[in-house]
Amino acid sequence: MENTIIPHPSAFIDAEDVNIIRSTAAAAEQMEMLHPQQLAVIYRQKWFRLLVPGVYSGCQITLPNLVRLQEAISWTDGSTGWVVTLCSGAGWFGGFIHPDIAAEVFSHDTVCLAGSGAAFGTAEVTATGYTVNGSWKYASGAHHATHITANCIIKKDGVRVLDDDGQQLILPFIFDKKDVNILPAWKYTGMIATASDAFEVKELAVAANRQFKIAPSAAVVNAPLYLYPFLQLAEATLAVNISGIAIHFMDLCEDIFREKAKQPRLTDAQRIFLDDELSNAKKEMDQFRVAFFEAVDQSWASIQNNPVIPHEELYKVSTTSHQLAKHARKIVDVLYPLCGLAAASPDTEINRAWRDLHTASQHALLTFAP
Incomplete structure (x- = not known):
């Protein structure tokens, strides 16, 4: 390890992109969300698609390349790096989402998935899918998102469903942005431009194929990244x-x-x-x-x-x-x-x-x- 040379993060990102992102970082803080010029870099470089499966025109990047690039983006600007990390991370769910839904979601040129991993919602089983209610915090990049993901406690007839281990069953869902209410809630010292606001859904009817499971056995794309x-x-x-x-x-x-x-x-x-x-x-x-x-x-x-x-x-x-x-x-x-x-x-x-x-x-x- 002592003789190993680790490159500076600047080795993994284009210098002009660095200039654009940093020159607009102060303005992004004033806006309390990423600046349009920062987003233009993200879309051009397909950073929100880093972990999206190749079958959906994603980058399906290797993990070693991913962590080096993400460190470089965060070295450029913390808020930009954080939004790219959280939203591209949600793009990884493309390896688990039903192919019919995934094909539609990732067809958008400016696709961006935001959301929350906390189980602050409930999904009641219905004849055609689920009825979802809930409110979640800290959805980084929510204002730029085209879709929102969220974890829900599964219920049937008002009773919590248990998993195979006898624990309450919690599963993630993907919603269209139009079906979600974004709530202003991000007032913290730093990461101001991440716009990590809250969101809620009320009595939302969700088709069964919008629920997915994150586990190697549940991957619908057979590739090491999703295992x-x-x-x-x-x-x-x-x-x-x-x-x-x-x-x-x-x-x-x-x-x-x-x-x-x-x-x-x-x-x-x-x-x-x-x-x-x-x-x-x-x-x-x-x-x-x-x-x-x-x-x-x-x-x-x-x-x-x-x-x-x-x-x-x-x-x-x-x-x-x-x-x-x-x-x-x-x-x-x-x-x-x-x-x-x-x-x-x-x-x-x-x-x-x-x-x-x-x-x-x-x-x-x-x-x-x-």
């Missing part, structure tokens, strides 16, 4: 969002420290201290990134030949994802006090990166060690 466990896929993709933002923060620190070094009031020892802190931060970040990418790459190599990835390899993906997210936040918090008031001003790029990181890292999936 890969959802938990580790989610952990890995969220972790690189946090590392990408952290690397952006460190890059901005370098500019600030360079200017600080020119101040005559700084001693030589203080200048050396700043250089050492940033150098150590970069080395530490790269160590965790190397471990993470090695774990992801190994798990992906394993599933090419066997539909069941060894438990120890999946556990390593989980642990390195958690460690990467945890230490990215710690590294940024060590550097933050050395940046002066520029890092505390909400109008600066470095402050936006700091706010985005500390908001993104609150995600429950990465809160507790696996």
